[in-house]
Amino acid sequence: MSHTAHIPSHRKPRRSASKLALRAGVAGGVLGTIAVAGAAGPANAEPVTETIEMPTLGSLDTGLASAVAASAEASQQEALDQSLQTQENLALQKAAKEAKKAKAEADRKAEAERAEKARAEAEAKAKAEQERKEAEERASRDRERTQLSTTSTSDSGSSGSSDSGSSTSTGSSNETQAPSGTAAAIVAFARAQVGDAYVRGGTGPNSWDCSGLVQGAYAAAGIDLPRISYDQSSMGTSVSLSNLQPGDILYWGSRSGSYHVAIYVGGGKYVGAQNSATGVVEHSLDWDTPSGAVRIL
Structure with missing residues (x-):
């Protein structure tokens, strides 16, 4: 027996009567077909055929377009x-x-x-x-x-006719003599307004100008006087500053053209509505010496 009779061969067996056929049709939508012939059996054996349906390019394009459209719509909705x-x-x-x-x-x-x-x-x-x-x-x-x-x-009741005698006395004697009768009423009214405001055109009760105060004082004694200063100084009789009596009207300027008036209250003093800064004040004659005086009483 040969030493090599039972040693198997290391070469691959050759396949006889076997073949493999593969056909695929993809262009133009043609179905692909794969045919496999059996490896065993005689060469003239009947071939076995299996058909597999492959997707076409047209169907792939349609699906891709649908997917792209859906993605675009989703992106648009998100935006x-x-x-x-x-x-x-x-x-x-x-x-x-x-x-x-x-x-x-x-x-x-x-x-x-x-x-x-x-x-x-x-x-x-x-x-x-x-x-x-x-x-x-x-x-x-x-x-x-x-x-x-x-x-x-x-x-006034006790002095009686003494009023007429006092009208001829000098200014120095009047400075120590208290006013009486109508003159007292005029002086009392004038002094009661001291501290009131000065307002141009004022006629009281709490604000006055110079002629308004004189008019108001005489009205308190029942005597009517004109409203304007030069009309007031034009009334009565002229008296000198050395012969003054309480109630006399003092004026500044000319008698018929005076620009300021006040009331002599005795004791060398007068009451007048001076200006908006001082209002109604009581001052001595030498504080602002008047130009003259008139007597109405």
Whole structure:
């Protein structure tokens, strides 16, 4: 026996009567066909055929286009959603800013109204206080007038005809003699207005100009005088400054063209509505020496 009779061969067996056929049709939508012939059996054995349907290029294009369209639509919808969200956020921010601005404006108006109310209340309180003080001053003046009138009436009854004698006395003797009768009423009224304001054209009761005060004082004694200063100084008789009596009208300027008048109250003093800075004051003759004097009584 040969030593190599049972040693198997290391070469691959050769396939006889076997073949492999593959056909595929893809262009133009043709179906691909794969034919496989069996490896075993005689060469003339009946071939076995299996048909596999492959996708066409047209169907691939349609699916891809659908997928792209769906993706584009999704992207467009997402972009639209983001745009709507952005607009909504901007609208919310704008509304918040407007609400904050409206609140600030409302707070400012409320503060202004509170300040205006406080100012009005303060003004009303100050006005009420001023009116109270003025009422107290008027009441004090009324009491003073009443007391002076009562005193002058009693003095007039006791002195009788002595008034006519005093009219010829000198100015120095009048400075120590108290006024009586009508003159006392005029002097009392004039002195009661000391401290009142000076207002051009004022005729009382709490503000005067020079001729308004003289007219008011004489009216308190029942005597009517013209309203203008030069008309007042043109009345009665002229008297020298050394022969003054209480109640005489003092004037500055010429007698028929005076620019200022006042009332002599005795003791070398006069009462007049001087100017807006001083108001109604009582001064000595040498403080502002008058030009002359007239006597109405």
